[in-house]
Amino acid sequence: MTNESQSNDEDFSAVDYEKNHVHEVYQSIAHHFSQTRYKPWPIVNEFLKNQPMGSIGLDVGSGNGKYLHGHNLTFNSQSSTNSEIPIGAKDPQSLLNEESRYLLIGLDRSISLLSLSSNHQSNPELLNGDCLSLPIRSNFSFDFIISIATLHHLSTFERRSKSIQSLLQLIKPKNRYDKKGKLLIFVWAFEQGQRSNRSFENRKLLPAKSLKDETQIRLENKEDEKKDKIQDVFVPWVTQDPSTSQPVTFNRFYHLFKEGELNDLIHQAATVVGLTHVPQNQLSNVTSVQDSQNTYRILNHGYEADNWWVEVEVG
Numbered sequence: 001m002t003n004e005s006q007s008n009d010e011d012f013s014a015v016d017y018e019k020n021h022v023h024e025v026y027q028s029i030a031h032h033f034s035q036t037r038y039k040p041w042p043i044v045n046e047f048l049k050n051q052p053m054g055s056i057g058l059d060v061g062s063g064n065g066k067y068l069h070g071h072n073l074t075f076n077s078q079s080s081t082n083s084e085i086p087i088g089a090k091d092p093q094s095l096l097n098e099e100s101r102y103l104l105i106g107l108d109r110s111i112s113l114l115s116l117s118s119n120h121q122s123n124p125e126l127l128n129g130d131c132l133s134l135p136i137r138s139n140f141s142f143d144f145i146i147s148i149a150t151l152h153h154l155s156t157f158e159r160r161s162k163s164i165q166s167l168l169q170l171i172k173p174k175n176r177y178d179k180k181g182k183l184l185i186f187v188w189a190f191e192q193g194q195r196s197n198r199s200f201e202n203r204k205l206l207p208a209k210s211l212k213d214e215t216q217i218r219l220e221n222k223e224d225e226k227k228d229k230i231q232d233v234f235v236p237w238v239t240q241d242p243s244t245s246q247p248v249t250f251n252r253f254y255h256l257f258k259e260g261e262l263n264d265l266i267h268q269a270a271t272v273v274g275l276t277h278v279p280q281n282q283l284s285n286v287t288s289v290q291d292s293q294n295t296y297r298i299l300n301h302g303y304e305a306d307n308w309w310v311e312v313e314v315g
Contacts, residue, residue, distance in 0.1 A: 014155050017253070018153065021251060022153045022252060025251070026109070026112070029239050030115075033063075033113075034063070037066055041305070042304075044184065045067075048146070051143065051182075053102070054101070055103070056143050057105070058107060058142045058146075060146070061109075061131060061147055061150025062107055062114075063108060063113050063149075064117055065124055106127070107126070107127040107128075107129050107131075108126075108127075108128070109130050132154070141170055141171060142170055143172055143179070144184075145181075147184070149187070149188065149307070151163055152254050153252070153253060153255075155253060157265075164185070164270075168183065168275060168296070180314060181314040182312065183312040186304075186309045187255075187308055189259075189306050189307055190261075191303070193305075193306055198235070206234040206251065207232075208234040208254075230256075231258065234253060236252075259303075266298065266312060277297065295315065297312070299312065
């Protein structure tokens, strides 16, 4: 077997695993799932509201489109951050002069969730695509990108890294407002808070078969492993079968990130795509525009409601 064919076989194992335990599950539970996903997370909302007027962003794994209000809502910079004004409430000229607005394009693998986005939002810009094979021209870039609760569905380190590499390469180092490109990523945390429902004890988490690498799935039973070491899990979703009215359970795959793991993954992915880590307090040492465009830094990171999150700046 050649290296090339071996690589293809390895990739197929991961693709097939995610197809069965992520993609097909979301297609089946989309409507029920969407009913539980309507409230934007505060940190994501604040990140979006801080984007400059005219920015173009991409939501990778947009789901039912709950963050895609940016193109048809405006945020008054003179009022509180919670003030949201529908575009139709003001004449176009005053909007152009007074309001900060951005365009956020939604991308998701699930056609069912994209259809719900169309129903929930007013004329959203949507793309059907995969976070590992983004349907974006190579010469196009975004002012900002968000990836909220998507990366943890990828079953191997290599695939998670490849996804971040793709996102970093799509970020514009500097836009027309002299602002650097931004990336915000949220993933489920291994370290769950005391009030979390995500636990093995209440069967909200189940040990999952892990991809040992891209080559094969570990087939041994993980029920006997210590629960405090398991990062690859199934999360059951119970809904009603419309044909029988009986409950049916779908198991979604998640990789739970430990503290620092997402930061390390970003550093690794950035190195692969040729970006140099320059902390914020050392930016003055970057002497040329060309050098600055090939840099990145982690602006903020933290733990929020059982999730780890990182905000990255490029350029």
